[in-house]
Amino acid sequence: MIVATTIAGFFLTLAAIGATIRVVLGPTVADRMVALDTLLFVGVGALGVYIARTGDTTYLPVLVVAVVTAFVSTIVVARYIEAETGQ
Amino acid sequence: MTIVDVLAGTALVIGSILAALGAFGLLRFPDVFTRMHAATKAAAVGVIGTTAAAAVEAGAIGGVLVLLLVVALLFLSGPLGMSLLARAAYHDPETPMWKNTRELPVELPIPESTPTRRAGGTSPYLGLWLFAIWVAAFGSVAPNVLIGGLLVAGTLAVALRRLAPRWPRVVLHPVAALRFVGHFMAQLAASTWDVVSALRLSPEEIRPAIIEIPLRVRTRNEVTLLMNSISFTPGTVALELHGHNLYVHVLTTDDPAAVVAEVAMMEDAVMAAFSGPATADAATPQT
Numbered sequence: 001m002i003v004a005t006t007i008a009g010f011f012l013t014l015a016a017i018g019a020t021i022r023v024v025l026g027p028t029v030a031d032r033m034v035a036l037d038t039l040l041f042v043g044v045g046a047l048g049v050y051i052a053r054t055g056d057t058t059y060l061p062v063l064v065v066a067v068v069t070a071f072v073s074t075i076v077v078a079r080y081i082e083a084e085t086g087q
Numbered sequence: 088m089t090i091v092d093v094l095a096g097t098a099l100v101i102g103s104i105l106a107a108l109g110a111f112g113l114l115r116f117p118d119v120f121t122r123m124h125a126a127t128k129a130a131a132v133g134v135i136g137t138t139a140a141a142a143v144e145a146g147a148i149g150g151v152l153v154l155l156l157v158v159a160l161l162f163l164s165g166p167l168g169m170s171l172l173a174r175a176a177y178h179d180p181e182t183p184m185w186k187n188t189r190e191l192p193v194e195l196p197i198p199e200s201t202p203t204r205r206a207g208g209t210s211p212y213l214g215l216w217l218f219a220i221w222v223a224a225f226g227s228v229a230p231n232v233l234i235g236g237l238l239v240a241g242t243l244a245v246a247l248r249r250l251a252p253r254w255p256r257v258v259l260h261p262v263a264a265l266r267f268v269g270h271f272m273a274q275l276a277a278s279t280w281d282v283v284s285a286l287r288l289s290p291e292e293i294r295p296a297i298i299e300i301p302l303r304v305r306t307r308n309e310v311t312l313l314m315n316s317i318s319f320t321p322g323t324v325a326l327e328l329h330g331h332n333l334y335v336h337v338l339t340t341d342d343p344a345a346v347v348a349e350v351a352m353m354e355d356a357v358m359a360a361f362s363g364p365a366t367a368d369a370a371t372p373q374t
Contacts (some may be wrong), residue, residue: 004096008137011103015130018110030119030176037168038113038130042106044157045134048141052099057150064153064224067160074168081175
């Protein structure tokens with residue numbers, strides 16, 4: 001488990017860096033939202049790795065809240081883009 | 088070190104590599120729609136893998152329940168949010184679209200539509216579903232959690248009865264539903280592989296397409312499940328539903344007929360899951 005979680009942590013870090021670069025570069029709001037979504041999912045995956053490594057389930061509720069937050073934020077941004085277009 | 092540990096470890100490593108490849112796709116793909124392919128497939132599937140591994144390793148029954156809830160939420164909310172975002176970006180004239188993108192007209196025979204099954208009525212299982220989610224969210228079967236869940240789920244089920252006729256009845260056929268899940272899993276693996284192999288292409292070689300596909304499914308549940316599912320099938324993100332025509336964005340293709348056939352197969356599986364294999368077979372005599 002130690003080996004697997006270490007490798008997983010390494011690749012998730014790469015994923016987080018890649019997503020962050022896309023958040024900074026943009027160029028559109030939708031691009032940034034897609035990247036932020038990915039970043040949040042990577043965070044969820046990282047917490048999963050932590051749970052698999054330690055067996056510590058204290059942060060489980062954070063996972064549920066994070067996933068729901070990602071969903072709601074995506075919808076809000078989608079509405080925002082549509083409202084802008086509607087003008 | 089048990090066999091379960093080895094499986095969970097493998098899922099962790101593969102999942103994290105997929106997440107990294109998805110993020111790489113975010114950087115490499117040329118426009119927001121192609122990037123969505125990377126985000127919904129490679130990245131989301133990767134995270135689902137790591138979360139599932141964590142569920143196996145968590146040990147405690149409560150942890151497993153919560154993680155299963157997370158995986159279900161990832162499956163449901165990921166493609167849904169992405170579809171909404173894709174539709175918004177598609178309508179926004181300022182969103183740049185990769186120059187290779189082609190909008191393909193469909194000149195396909197519109198399949199015979201199956202009889203509409205607009206079955207209204209209440210969902211007697213609403214309370215049960217709410218209760219199950221409550222228990223999973225708490226990850227415990229302690230008496231106070233159960234009593235609280237019964238109170239909340241019962242109150243909501245009774246209070247929302249007024250809205251009940253707007254919720255179509257869900258009739259899931261177990262065998263067909265299992266076949267759907269199997270089909271879905273195979274498509275999921277294939278589509279993730281498609282995104283990963285598209286990473287090799289230079290942007291010039293990526294030829295996205297927007298395809299209009301006439302739908303046979305009619306009820307809300309079926310359309311929702313189909314749109315959610317095809318976000319995971321090879322190379323497609325649902326863009327928009329216009330009347331009974333679905334607009335999908337394909338990552339890269341030169342064979343739109345194959346894409347339409349894939350969506351039609353998923354449609355068959357969805358219809359079978361909701362109405363039983365007999366109706367679906369009647370709708371597609373060639374199978």
